[in-house]
Amino acid sequence: MAEPMKIRATLQGDVADVRILMLHPMETGQRKDSKGQIIPMHFIQSVVVTHNGKTVLDTQWSQAVSRNPFLGLRVKGAKAGDRISVTWTDNKGDKRTDEVAVAAAS
Amino acid sequence: MNPYRRSLLAFAGGAGTLVIAAAAGLLRTGQAWAATWNKAGFESKAMADVMKSLGATGAAESKDIVITAPDIAENGAVVPIAVTSRIPGTQQISIVAEKNPFPLAATFDVAGGGEGYVSTRIKMGQTSDVWAIVKAGGKVFTARKEVKITVGGCG
Structure with missing residues (x-):
């Protein structure tokens, strides 16, 4: 079910620019299927981003975040090769963690 | 439920x-x-209740918060929103779309080396103000920007 995330972390000076793309339906609980039944809510509730094991961003989301959510953030004091790890949890208890290394500025 | x-x-x-x-x-x-998870905030339907759940009732507007969002978004299902807070010691950033069925869209707790910047994409049902609510050093600041929606993204 849980597809891998696409994470990109590039260094700009001493700040890492992190871009995350998650694959998730993010159902609002307001849409109906072809039979007129409401499609139940299914959305990511929390995303935690860590830098070398230390939490830098802890998010709480509602169903109003778009399908296949994008999250961008900046991490100060990062160096090339640092580990950026992202974990999301949805309202059905599904989880997914992916990790990347910070790439040097190109 | x-x-x-x-x-x-x-x-x-x-x-x-x-x-x-x-x-x-x-x-x-x-x-x-x-x-x-801020259940009360995410499930409230009125802007005033959302502000209350975030402790932001009567918070001051700040020019140090920049909301980057389109003036006109053609597709309400994907509205790119970025919030930059230049207030020192920013701890939390929330994004609220005032006229959505459930206005509070997202809350970001910034910690450690995180900068006061987040960027994401949200759904908006109709043209409305988008609020950024920033907590820094025990104080709460707000900023807002109107985003016009051509086709709503909640249906």
Whole structure:
């Protein structure tokens, strides 16, 4: 079910620019299927981003975040090769963690 | 109400104790989220209730918060929103779309080396003000920007 995330972390000076793309339906609980039944809510509730094991961003989301959510953030004091790890949890208890290394500025 | 939890409960009621135990385990994790997830805020339908849940009633506007969003978004299902807070010691950034069925869209807790910048994409039902609510050093600041929506993204 849980597809891998696409994470990109590039260094700009001493700040890492992190871009995350998650694959998730993010159902609002307001849409109906072809039979007129409401499609139940299914959305990511929390995303935690860590830098070398230390939490830098802890998010709480509602169903109003778009399908296949994008999250961008900046991490100060990062160096090339640092580990950026992202974990999301949805309202059905599904989880997914992916990790990347910070790439040097190109 | 979580429909998945309901169906699980119904299922557990019909099956053996093993399944009940498993369902109980799931319920516990559900409660664990409820402790951290701002349920009251995310489920309130009125802007005033959202502000209250964030402790932002009557908060001052700040020019140090920059909301980057399109003036006109053609597709309400994907509205790119970025919030930059230049207020020192920014701890939390929330994004609120005032006229959505549930206005509070997202809350970001910034910690450690995180900068006061987040960027994401949200759904908006109709043209409305988008608020950024920033907590820094025990104080709350707000900023807002109107985004016009051509086709709503909640249906």
